[in-house]
Amino acid sequence: MAQKDYFELLNQPRRYAVDFVSLEAAKTKLLARLHPDRFVSASALEKRIAQQLTVQVNEAYATLADDLKRAQYLCKLAGLDVNARKAMPPEFLMRQMMWHEALEAAQESDNETLRGELGYKVKAEREALLAALTQAFDETSDMTRAYELTRELMFIEKLASQI
Amino acid sequence: MALLQISEPGLSADPHQHRLAVGIDLGTTNSLVATVRNAQTEVLADHDGKKLLPSVVRYMPDETVVVGEEARAAASDDAQNTIVSVKRFVGRAQADIEHHGNLPYQFTNDAGMLRIKTRAGEKSPVEVSAEILKTLAARAEETLGGELVGAVITVPAYFDDAQRQATKDAARLAGLNVLRLLNEPTAAALAYGLDEGAEGLYVIYDLGGGTFDVSILRLTKGVFEVLATGGDSALGGDDFDHRLFCWARHEAKIDAILSADDKRRLLMAARQAKEDLSQSESASLKTSLSDGTVIDLTVTREIFKSITCHLVKKTIDTLEAVMHDAKLNRDEIQGLVLVGGSTRMPVIREAIKDYLGFAPLDNINPDEVVAVGAAKQANMLAGNTTGDDDWLLLDVTPLSLGLETMGGLVEKVIPRNTPIPVAMAQEFTTFKDGQTAMAIHVVQGEREIVDACRSLARFELRGLPALVAGAARIRVTFTVDADGLLSVTARETQTGVEASVTVKPSYGLTDEEIVRMLQEGTGSAEEDMRLRALREEEVEARRLIESTVSALASDADLLSEDEQNTIRTLITQLLAAIERHELDEIKRIEEQLTTETESFAERRMDRAIAQALSGKSIDEI
Numbered sequence: 079m080a081q082k083d084y085f086e087l088l089n090q091p092r093r094y095a096v097d098f099v100s101l102e103a104a105k106t107k108l109l110a111r112l113h114p115d116r117f118v119s120a121s122a123l124e125k126r127i128a129q130q131l132t133v134q135v136n137e138a139y140a141t142l143a144d145d146l147k148r149a150q151y152l153c154k155l156a157g158l159d160v161n162a163r164k165a166m167p168p169e170f171l172m173r174q175m176m177w178h179e180a181l182e183a184a185q186e187s188d189n190e191t192l193r194g195e196l197g198y199k200v201k202a203e204r205e206a207l208l209a210a211l212t213q214a215f216d217e218t219s220d221m222t223r224a225y226e227l228t229r230e231l232m233f234i235e236k237l238a239s240q241i
Numbered sequence: 242m243a244l245l246q247i248s249e250p251g252l253s254a255d256p257h258q259h260r261l262a263v264g265i266d267l268g269t270t271n272s273l274v275a276t277v278r279n280a281q282t283e284v285l286a287d288h289d290g291k292k293l294l295p296s297v298v299r300y301m302p303d304e305t306v307v308v309g310e311e312a313r314a315a316a317s318d319d320a321q322n323t324i325v326s327v328k329r330f331v332g333r334a335q336a337d338i339e340h341h342g343n344l345p346y347q348f349t350n351d352a353g354m355l356r357i358k359t360r361a362g363e364k365s366p367v368e369v370s371a372e373i374l375k376t377l378a379a380r381a382e383e384t385l386g387g388e389l390v391g392a393v394i395t396v397p398a399y400f401d402d403a404q405r406q407a408t409k410d411a412a413r414l415a416g417l418n419v420l421r422l423l424n425e426p427t428a429a430a431l432a433y434g435l436d437e438g439a440e441g442l443y444v445i446y447d448l449g450g451g452t453f454d455v456s457i458l459r460l461t462k463g464v465f466e467v468l469a470t471g472g473d474s475a476l477g478g479d480d481f482d483h484r485l486f487c488w489a490r491h492e493a494k495i496d497a498i499l500s501a502d503d504k505r506r507l508l509m510a511a512r513q514a515k516e517d518l519s520q521s522e523s524a525s526l527k528t529s530l531s532d533g534t535v536i537d538l539t540v541t542r543e544i545f546k547s548i549t550c551h552l553v554k555k556t557i558d559t560l561e562a563v564m565h566d567a568k569l570n571r572d573e574i575q576g577l578v579l580v581g582g583s584t585r586m587p588v589i590r591e592a593i594k595d596y597l598g599f600a601p602l603d604n605i606n607p608d609e610v611v612a613v614g615a616a617k618q619a620n621m622l623a624g625n626t627t628g629d630d631d632w633l634l635l636d637v638t639p640l641s642l643g644l645e646t647m648g649g650l651v652e653k654v655i656p657r658n659t660p661i662p663v664a665m666a667q668e669f670t671t672f673k674d675g676q677t678a679m680a681i682h683v684v685q686g687e688r689e690i691v692d693a694c695r696s697l698a699r700f701e702l703r704g705l706p707a708l709v710a711g712a713a714r715i716r717v718t719f720t721v722d723a724d725g726l727l728s729v730t731a732r733e734t735q736t737g738v739e740a741s742v743t744v745k746p747s748y749g750l751t752d753e754e755i756v757r758m759l760q761e762g763t764g765s766a767e768e769d770m771r772l773r774a775l776r777e778e779e780v781e782a783r784r785l786i787e788s789t790v791s792a793l794a795s796d797a798d799l800l801s802e803d804e805q806n807t808i809r810t811l812i813t814q815l816l817a818a819i820e821r822h823e824l825d826e827i828k829r830i831e832e833q834l835t836t837e838t839e840s841f842a843e844r845r846m847d848r849a850i851a852q853a854l855s856g857k858s859i860d861e862i
């Protein structure tokens with residue numbers, strides 16, 4: 079069975095900016111119809127298809143509802159591999175280094191304030207990236223920029239989890 | 242009983258015929274069976290009007306089996322043959338059983354499978370559980386006056402794959418058709434949500450006799466969505482009993498090794514004292530041992546609190562961890578619902594109030610709410626509801642699932658709290674040049690080291706192309722179904738070589754053993770096996786016919802004239818084969834019909850998707 083792309087499946091426009099309410103509603107409507115619980119007395123064939131589709135809906139939702147996964151998915155649809163060991167621009171590497179240093183400092187100093195401050199900075203950086211991603215994907219259609227920003231977001235998410 | 246009968250759900254000339262389905266709460270201490278009758282949910286009682294069935298099974302000298310209150314009453318006179326709290330042993334290996342020194346049982350290990358020595362032989366926890374289920378099924382069929390179409394059986398949310406499979410096997414052994422394995426907190430949330438019309442974020446805190454679950458759900462109109470779940474499948478009221486047991490031994494200075502009967506006596510006295518403390522500030526812990534020693538102690542709420550505070554703390558720590566997983570703060574929670582008899586303990590209620598900042602809700606019956614929820618779900622799954630008010634239960638997998646990789650590490654493939662059903666894949670490669678086989682070891686748990694996780698299954702993928710190390714691409718796909726059960730396939734993507742395993746626990750009964758026990762139960766042999774297989778195939782064939790006929794009625798426009806004719810012909814042939822009771826013929830035509838209708842089914846599903854999204858009915862499209 080031809081696999082629809084996640085945006086198609088959940089009836090959402092293929093964009094970075096997402097309407098979470100609409101996304102959630104689509105998921106619920108589909109699951110209400112396709113969930114295995116609706117096919118308890120059905121034939122083995124129908125059960126199998128229902129499960130496959132439900133799995134796809136769950137996967138699609140999990141991808142589109144997550145800011146990072148959605149960006150990665152849009153890159154994938156454009157044929158760009160975010161996991162490729164591609165050289166990143168020097169300014170990006172410089173910023174990575176600075177963030178690493180800040181993280182180390184916060185971790186070593188055992189200072190709650192320092193950690194808190196870093197947390198705020200990371201959060202602000204994340205917000206800025208999300209706005210820039212929306213612009214790159216949806217407004218200027220600059221896939222090169224979108225790809226770089228996605229890589230940056232991957233880095234920031236990882237950093238955030240370490241604070 | 243000559244033959245285990247399998248009903249044919251979904252096939253009724255009368256669309257208004259009510260199908261008999263039940264919800265079963267198979268608890269550690271007590272079990273219940275409930276059903277929806279005349280739009281009311283009822284917990285079914287026995288001849289004495291008692292709803293709770295003590296989960297106690299006694300193997301008698303005359304080779305009969307006694308289940309329930311009668312067994313419980315005699316427990317301390319025949320402790321070794323009276324199995325109490327068997328749920329603590331289901332899907333476990335002997336090494337997993339804590340306090341087994343305090344228990345009056347002799348455990349054995351049969352190729353990794355736990356058995357309990359009784360006068361009736363070595364019993365598997367699966368068999369013992371089946372006895373409880375049989376009793377409840379009989380109670381239901383007698384009360385309702387007919388055969389059950391199926392049952393929803395509840396399990397702790399934190400039960401792992403082995404424990405779930407074992408529970409399903411117990412149901413099979415008891416002759417029950419399992420409509421769904423339902424997580425206990427989800428069942429409770431369903432009952433609470435439907436009966437109270439509740440909406441918002443709720444915590445279900447379920448402390449039973451032997452298991453502990455915390456689930457956080459979002460309740461919205463018709464949708465019950467689990468956000469995160471956690472727990473401990475070896476923490477419950479029994480552990481509080483054990484603390485008092487140890488305290489009493491210490492206070493009464495009893496150092497000698499106790500007999501099985503004496504252990505049971507003291508455990509029961511400890512339990513009684515614990516329960517009394519829920520009503521008063523102090524309680525008496527009193528019993529006489531077989532050598533005449535009298536234990537007569539007074540335990541206060543304060544003493545009880547101090548000797549059990551680490552157990553209570555464990556539950557609060559888990560609650561905190563689950564809130565963190567769900568990314569929620571305390572002030573976002575609408576309410577916390579208490580489930581399970583052990584939540585009657587004041588130490589629990591106080592601790593929850595301290596942590597949350599508000600008192601937990603207790604306006605539901607903590608003993609019955611799980612069975613009630615299961616009954617409502619069973620009623621819907623059996624096909625008794627109209628569809629307009631049907632709800633949706635969206636659950637998650639409680640424990641991460643992964644594979645063993647080089648160095649005894651675990652690579653997680655499906656993280657915990659992932660909505661189910663789910664399928665996730667991970668690619669692996671070979672370690673050595675020319676490696677032609679790969680050992681796949683599936684584990685469950687949160688730890689990074691394989692030895693700290695639960696081993697679920699091992700299998701091999703053979704026939705890999707002999708390549709340089711790291712060149713092969715092996716894609717391992719994990720699928721967890723709506724019951725929370727796992728299946729795994731491994732595929733070498735370049736050659737298409739495949740292997741799969743249905744994850745079966747090492748701690749239950751083998752399929753052969755179950756078949757043998759079923760045969761023994763009916764008192765006959767091969768004849769029954771064939772009849773059973775025939776009957777099952779006929780049921781499946783009828784389902785296929787029914788769904789195809791109904792599909793033709795509504796969506797024939799998706800097919801060409803030729804396709805329709807081919808399908809109709811096959812249906813006629815299949816019906817004829819069923820009439821002739823020819824198993825091989827039925828299978829053959831069924832397969833043909835499945836192949837013929839596969840793309841039709843897919844097209845119908847596509848249409849259903851479009852309908853669902855637009856909210857229009859078929860007539861409007």
